Amino acid sequence: MTLKVYNTLTKKSENFEPLNGKKVSMYVCGITPYDSCHIGHARCYVAFDVIRRYLEHKGYTLNYVQNFTDIDDKIIKKAHAESLPFKDIAERYINDFLKNMDVLNIKRANKNPKVSDNINEIITAVTILIKKNFAYELAGDVYFRVKKFKNYGKLSKRNIEEMQNGARVIVNDKKETPMDFALWKKAKKNEPSWASPWGEGRPGWHIECSVLSILHLGETIDIHGGGADLIFPHHENEVAQSEALTTKTFAKYWLHNGFVMINKEKMSKSLDNFFSVDDILQKYHPMVLRLFLLTNHYKKPLDFSTNKLEENKRRMQKFINFLEILSNFQGKAEITPDITKLENEFYQAMDNDFNTAAALAVLHKLLEYGNKHKDISPKKAQAALIKIKNLALILGVKFELPKKNFPAEINSILKERLEARKNQDWQKADDLKNKLLDKGYEIKDTKSGIEIWKI
RNA sequence: GGUCGUGUGGCCGAGUGGCUAGGCAGAGGUCUGCAAAACCUUGUACGGUGGUUCGAAUCCACUCACGACCUCCA
Numbered sequence: 001m002t003l004k005v006y007n008t009l010t011k012k013s014e015n016f017e018p019l020n021g022k023k024v025s026m027y028v029c030g031i032t033p034y035d036s037c038h039i040g041h042a043r044c045y046v047a048f049d050v051i052r053r054y055l056e057h058k059g060y061t062l063n064y065v066q067n068f069t070d071i072d073d074k075i076i077k078k079a080h081a082e083s084l085p086f087k088d089i090a091e092r093y094i095n096d097f098l099k100n101m102d103v104l105n106i107k108r109a110n111k112n113p114k115v116s117d118n119i120n121e122i123i124t125a126v127t128i129l130i131k132k133n134f135a136y137e138l139a140g141d142v143y144f145r146v147k148k149f150k151n152y153g154k155l156s157k158r159n160i161e162e163m164q165n166g167a168r169v170i171v172n173d174k175k176e177t178p179m180d181f182a183l184w185k186k187a188k189k190n191e192p193s194w195a196s197p198w199g200e201g202r203p204g205w206h207i208e209c210s211v212l213s214i215l216h217l218g219e220t221i222d223i224h225g226g227g228a229d230l231i232f233p234h235h236e237n238e239v240a241q242s243e244a245l246t247t248k249t250f251a252k253y254w255l256h257n258g259f260v261m262i263n264k265e266k267m268s269k270s271l272d273n274f275f276s277v278d279d280i281l282q283k284y285h286p287m288v289l290r291l292f293l294l295t296n297h298y299k300k301p302l303d304f305s306t307n308k309l310e311e312n313k314r315r316m317q318k319f320i321n322f323l324e325i326l327s328n329f330q331g332k333a334e335i336t337p338d339i340t341k342l343e344n345e346f347y348q349a350m351d352n353d354f355n356t357a358a359a360l361a362v363l364h365k366l367l368e369y370g371n372k373h374k375d376i377s378p379k380k381a382q383a384a385l386i387k388i389k390n391l392a393l394i395l396g397v398k399f400e401l402p403k404k405n406f407p408a409e410i411n412s413i414l415k416e417r418l419e420a421r422k423n424q425d426w427q428k429a430d431d432l433k434n435k436l437l438d439k440g441y442e443i444k445d446t447k448s449g450i451e452i453w454k455i
Numbered sequence: 456g457g458u459c460g461u462g463u464g465g466c467c468g469a470g471u472g473g474c475u476a477g478g479c480a481g482a483g484g485u486c487u488g489c490a491a492a493a494c495c496u497u498g499u500a501c502g503g504u505g506g507u508u509c510g511a512a513u514c515c516a517c518u519c520a521c522g523a524c525c526u527c528c529a
Contacts, residue, residue, distance in 0.1 A: 011459095031529075044529035074527075156524080162457050163525055205527085227529030231459090234528090257529070258460090264521070268528055295478080296468060301461075301522075308467075311479050318478095321492060349469085358469050361477035371493055426488050433490085444491045 003058065003351045006299060008231060008254040009155055013353060018222045019252065022060050025217040026052065027251070029209055029226035029234065030066040030112065033093030034074040037100055038274035039289075039304060040260045040267045044227050046290060047257040047298035047354075049106040049396050051225070054350050057394050065216045066109040067209060068094055071116050071202055076191055086192050087116070100277040103286045105396045111216055115208040118215065119194045122203045125211050125245055126183045126196075134244040138174055140186030140199045146179045149240040155254060156232035181237055183207050206237040210250070214242060224251035228258055228299075229266075258301045267304065275304065287397055288313045294356040294395055319363075319388065319399045322370055325446070326378065326385050327401060333386055334379035342366050346391050356395060363388055410441055421445075 003016040018024045028048045031041060045066075052062055070090035079086040094112075101108070115122070126142055129135035135144050146152045146160060153159050160179050182204030187193030193200040213221060219242075226235065235254065242250040260267045267274045280289050292312040296302055342365050349358035370384035392399055406414075417432040433443050 029529075032527090037529085040529050042529090047529090072527090156458080158458060158525075225529095228460090229524075229528055232524060233526090259523075259529080261522080266523065266528090270526095270528065299460095300468095303467085307479095311467075315478065318492090325492085352470095355469070357478095358476075361469065364477055368494085374493080421488085424488070430489070442491090445487085445489090446492065 003054075004353055005253055005255060006353045008256050009251075011157075014253070016253070018060065019220060024055055024060045024062050024223065025221040026055075026062055026064045026223040026225065027209070027213040027217055027221055028064070028066045028109070028224075029230055030068050031093075031097055032069040032072045032074060033090045033097060034072065034078050035093060035269065036276045036278060037093075037097050038260075038267060038269075038276050039280065039293075040227070040274065041097075042100070042104060042277050042289065043260050043293050043298075043302060044257050045101055045106050046104060046293045046396065048225050048255075050294070050298070050356060050394075051223075051255070051354055052107065053394055053396055054354060062110070063217060064109045065111045065113065065212065067212045068112055068114045069205070069208055070094070070114045071192060072205065080190070090114075090116075096278075100281075103281060104277070104290055105286065105398060107396075113212045113216060115203060115212075118208070118212060119203065121215055122207055122211050123184075123194075123196050125207065125214075125241070128245060129183065129241065132244060134241075135183055136176070137198050140201060141182055142184035142198055142204075143175055143180040144183050144237065144241060144244075145176060146181070146240065147177050149244050151243070152179075152240050153236065155239050156236045158232065158236075181206060181233065183241070206234055207241060209234070210238050210242040210245065213238075213250075214246065219246040219248040219250075221251050223253045223255055225255040225257070228256040229268075231256055257298045261301045261303045262305075264303075266301075280309070284309050284313060285316065287399070288316050290395075290397055291316055291360070294360060294397070296357050297353070297355055299353075316399070319367060319392075320401065322367055322374075322385065322388075323399055323401055325374055326370075326382055329378055329382050331379055331382065333383035334377070335383045335387075336380055338369060339366065339380070339383055339387055342369070343387055343391065350394070359391070359395060363392060366391075406441070410436065410439065414443075417443075 004013045005016050006013050026048070028045070031037060052064055055062055068090065071086060075086050075089050079089045082089065098108070126135060129144065130137065130142065133145070134148050135142055153163075160177065163179060184196060184198055184201050184207075185204050186198070187200040187202060191202070193202055213224070224235070224238075231254075239250050262273050262275075265271060265273060277289070288309060289312075292308055293302070295308070295312065342362055345365075346359050346362040349355045349362060352358070366384050366388050370381040370388070373384070374381040389399055413432055413436055417429050417436075420426075420428040420432060436443055
């Protein structure tokens with residue numbers, strides 16, 4: 001089976017053929033840590049986590065780098081507002097980010113380089129670009145000369161003239177071309193800065209990713225990813241800088257995830273219509289959020305609503321119920337051709353540009369198979385269960401039984417109810433059931449025993 | 456204005472030329488003290504118009520609607 005990936009650069013679905021056999025280099029643009037992260041971030045990093053896990057499953061060894069842009073206007077602004085060093089602000093939100101990602105079962109990148117730790121490398125890169133005539137200094141700022149790079153626009157399919165026509169940017173007439181972008185920004189008063197050949201200043205946005213990608217992964221990498229909003233200008237500029245610098249292709253495959261939408265609008269900080277990951281995790285299990293994020297193809301826009309979270313909560317419950325039923329099974333699993341067939345269906349879905357929606361459908365088919373066989377042939381059901389758990393793990397979804405440490409009071413009511421049921425005192429049993437419900441515990445009687453859920 | 460993308464049944468969402476997607480909700484049933492779970496049955500969808508083809512949700516043209524990007528953004 002061949003893995004196909006959609007490449008933004010060629011606008012085509014292509015066979016995935018990495019440059020160095022089984023070794024894959026992947027760079028995904030990280031966050032600017034100036035605030036807590038929202039579902040849009042979660043979607044992006046879940047999407048690339050799934051890509052990473054699937055590639056690893058297929059036997060590739062990944063070197064995955066994701067940066068932190070820890071020096072930036074918004075961080076500086078917040079630092080000033082709180083009278084703290086910019087580093088403190090960045091560290092705070094980096095920690096928040098990592099905590100969120102861990103809870104969502106997103107594997108950490110092999111490296112998370114920070115921009116502020118690589119200023120010298122950035123200065124060197126800018127110096128070379130000036131030397132090569134791809135950049136020019138202007139009163140302490142350094143700009144990239146877009147017209148000098150003949151393929152400018154190849155990633156985002158734009159050309160310089162068209163963009164200028166529709167530009168909403170106030171034109172800085174000092175620049176040679178309005179689209180020229182800053183590689184180095186002169187420091188303003190009270191801003192963190194570093195010494196450079198052009199005076200005190202700091203890196204512009206874009207250059208850090210070029211430098212860090214080349215530094216940690218080499219001049220040409222296999223996969224470069226990020227949110228679709230980064231295609232222009234961020235990734236376009238990265239391509240220009242990097243390829244001007246090295247004269248090599250910067251990245252072979254460009255993968256971009258679609259936005260999370262809310263009421264048909266993009267969720268973003270600037271529109272102030274975002275839900276933070278913490279908000280959601282207070283009310284929902286992280287795997288419910290993760291499942292929700294996998295319900296459609298990663299490139300497409302994903303509509304967010306609490307209704308959908310509820311739907312995915314029920315979805316997860318179905319799997320947990322099945323898990324519960326077989327939790328005491330001791331026998332050996334018996335894999336059948338039906339199960340193997342479904343497993344292959346799963347791989348086919350994933351080979352088709354990581355189609356997690358179709359892959360989830362396969363898990364449901366396995367679940368149905370398991371439920372059908374659970375009484376007549378628990379061995380087969382058990383095999384289905386193991387398969388479900390393993391395949392779900394490729395998606396980074398963990399199905400686990402909830403911990404059931406209930407207070408003594410609840411346990412004693414349960415015991416009382418059990419007694420009542422034994423005596424067929426249904427009235428009393430129902431009263432006790434309602435009593436539990438009042439206390440926030442929902443009860444379900446099953447063949448194997450009693451299930452109880454905290455609501 | 457330019458560029459790119461999307462439009463599938465009550466809702467969500469796969470599907471790139473013929474073959475069951477799947478989930479949620481609904482209806483009927485089996486099971487069950489009740490409930491829940493599970494299973495069975497049920498649902499004749501592909502924005503519109505034209506074209507290509509033996510055959511199109513799937514290809515082409517036009518058209519309508521919505522969105523994103525062109526400014527910071529995952």
